[in-house]
Amino acid sequence: IKVTSIRMLMGGEYMKTIMKYELIINEALRSALNYDMPEDEINEFIRFFGKHIGSDRIYIFEDKDGMTKNTYEWCRNGIEPQIHKLQAVNMDIIDWWYEHFDRGESIIVNDIEDIKEKHMSSYELLKGQNIHTIAVSPLRYKDEIKGFFGVDNPPEVDYKGLSIFLDMIGTLLISLLKLRNSFVRSNEQAKISSYSALAQIYLSMHLVNVKNGSHKVIKAARHVDTITRELYDTDFEDHMMHIMNILCVDKYKDSVFDFIKLDTLQERMxxxxTIAHEFVGSISGWCRERFIKVDEDAEGKLCHVLYCVEVIDEEKRRENMLLYLSETDLMTGICNRGSGEHKITKLLEEHVGGLLCLLDCDKFKLVNDTYGHAVGDKVIIAVADALQESCRENDVVMRLGGDEFALYIPGMFEKKQADAFVNRVFSKLEQINIPEMDNKKIYISLGASFCYDGEEISFDQLYKEADTAMYTSKKTEGYCATIYQYDEI
Incomplete structure (x- = not known):
């Protein structure tokens, strides 16, 4: 085992070695600088050396949080790459390397069998990669860069000269890594600046690393910021679940928590x-949370996303108003024909049986001709109110148009029930009093038809049956109801 530093070579031999390796280094730099991106420059730099030295593998490891990670690697043809396997390696396995690295020393092991007894963990790690000889050198720059780079199975060389070579390469690699870090920070700041502009429309925004769960707060509303000050440096899911547990109403918490989860995000996106989910907040009312894709890795897996929350309470009110207007008969406030027919059709498709009733005001044209259309409108509104008061919340009450109405009563299958219901409707209608009509009654003809649970029947077919029954009722003066295939009530 050789533990060496550049100070160990002196005189003419030293100068020859320097000149030899300076030539290779200059060529490597020229080759690397043909690339625009720092990542590509580093990869080209180590590729050049790998080919010129004749080793099996050259690589860079970078340390963080007690682990070291293989970040760059070049392999000779036929040598199995290790970069995907050597992630989050426990630094304790090679702790004896770090003792020398901290003194600025390189390590050269010219036969790994020599370390088998003293450093078994290191031996097993290297042996598993088919390494016989290894040379590694530290990378250190303030607190910004910490790690090492190495050469696996270099050819038989002057190991002192190799140590000089590693020291010289190390200085240049640190420069390239510093440029990379500056580039990343600059890009990150540019992204943050652009996200900050976008964040103006949102209540809060986070930049999320999908792979490790870390996050950066781009924007937080004042009441959200008050909560986040109480949090420790938790990962994204814990951070947001803590916030939503306080700010989301109970009804929506489970769905909000499911939306936040990162382990299913790849599949969902x-x-x-972008994907979005709406919920009600305890302070801001209706809100929309959203994930927006930022970037992917070479395999198409998500790397970063933006998680945004916006207040949509006003939008939701407008949306609900437009929905109400599109589904509601504006004169009476009950369902219009389109929405009422849609609701009944849906129930029939779900095989929810019940009773369909069609109602028509008798001699309504005479009301308009005698008292005027304003009074006729009052009659229409009074009939609609009476029908709505006679029905339950889940019953469908709609105006078909003019003086015609329809009801659908789910779960009503027996004639006895229907008789009682119709009598209740007629009783309500009988109480209508329009002063301009001198207390004259508004008579109604009603036709009805049953649909039973599980029965296959369309709205048009059920409507025709009820309409046939109503035609029979029209033949009788006063309040009259007929149920299809039954005698007149």
């Missing part, structure tokens, strides 16, 4: 640039 497959083929999409």
């Amino acid at each position: 497959d083929g999409k640039d």
